[in-house]
Amino acid sequence: MTSRRPRTKGPDLASVARLLADGTRASFCLALLDGRAWTATELARHAGVAASTATEHLHALVRGNLLAEERQGRHRYVRLADPAVAELIENLAAMAPDQAAPPRSLSASGRRRALAHARTCYDHLAGTLGVAITDAMTERGLLDWEHGLRLTGDGRTWLAKLGVTVPAATRRPAVRPCLDWTERRPHLAGAVGAALCGHAFDAGWISRIGSTRAVTVTSEGRHVLCDQLGLSEELLSRR
């Protein structure tokens, strides 16, 4: 092993990177990008490894502060420790070649289409829907990309009118572009992206399909998104 004896001073990049350098751990992290907490066994099955193997990987990720764990009864739930971790993983994913295999079964293909259409990405919306919302907000002057991404004054009042609480200023950027690996185009992330997505769930505009990352737009949601952003009926009713 070479990364145990760092030859130069400075931050220990390698120790963090090594956590993500394994296919199994990476697949855990990608799964956890949905922002929810998974149990150890769920992740093990998802990645196709034995429970014992998953345990060891999870320990490493938790010790490395990439994941946070929470124990409930006989379950061990883990989730990404931090929005910063989610951002790091997104950046890494955007840089990586997408080596998606063509879906094998019909149901897999349906799942894949649903995912591509609308899904959560950590704590905000991605997929065709996420990109469409971002584009529409830009067209209407709610977002400004002129010098980096920015929420305009109009954007703030628009959100307030919808009932979305714009979070107070924190370390976390209010708006941030997140590069999607199916769309290859940026969509709205950051504190505002998360607030908007959370509100959409709370207000019943969208709901999860089963327990996956995929979401579907309710009829309520179709009304609001068409009214407020002019999203096409065609896009909204697709699934």
Next chain:
Amino acid sequence: MTSRRPRTKGPDLASVARLLADGTRASFCLALLDGRAWTATELARHAGVAASTATEHLHALVRGNLLAEERQGRHRYVRLADPAVAELIENLAAMAPDQAAPPRSLSASGRRRALAHARTCYDHLAGTLGVAITDAMTERGLLDWEHGLRLTGDGRTWLAKLGVTVPAATRRPAVRPCLDWTERRPHLAGAVGAALCGHAFDAGWISRIGSTRAVTVTSEGRHVLCDQLGLSEELLSRR
């Protein structure tokens, strides 16, 4: 090897992360964060490995699109491929524990102090100086942190008056906070940070100490920075 047979679809996180998961390769990347091009042998000596070893690592990094290479005569120069790569490395570094060993020799300690005071970080300014400039710009209303980092209108005219060309809108954010691992506080990065730093070199406000990342403020620079940002004489003459 486990990352060669990905069990799940999606971007191949692990293949990118693996490139940074080795201590030697990570040290290359950290060195290259100074934004300059290094030769293979320089990097080998820097990391304390044989030239043959460095060659192999560099090949891997270039093939993985993290580095760009340029051959000149018998030299092979490499640099970070992209500002996005620099950003990725910074993010990773900010997440990693800083395991700096206490400097052993007196000259090493001097070097370290100079580095901590003022240095380049990829293509912008970091260290005490970089943070001080960022703070001063914020105090004077040239930067706004209210909802993520933003360059204000005043900021734009201030830059123009100084002769700094504000780059046109591109994919790269104009302003971006970069978290410094000595200061642990954000300083100005992004296209504007790069332009400001470049101008400071061109106009002779700062110059490199030897061929390191450390910079020193010239008397010219002391005037300008004191006039324009009210930086203290004490800070500016320190080295």
Next chain:
DNA sequence: GGGACGCTTCGGCAGTCGCCGAAGCCTTGT
């Protein structure tokens, strides 16, 4: 043209790490 220098290729060695299954612990539910 010859020597110095920078880079590359090629074995070969050693250390690490990921994987599994078996056995054991703890919580939950009957």
Next chain:
DNA sequence: ACAAGGCTTCGGCGACTGCCGAAGCGTCCC
């Protein structure tokens, strides 16, 4: 109290990767 299920610990195996030195190729400079 017992069974079931989730999680953990512990060897042990196999594979990969990083490291080096020697030898070779190309470029530069005398």
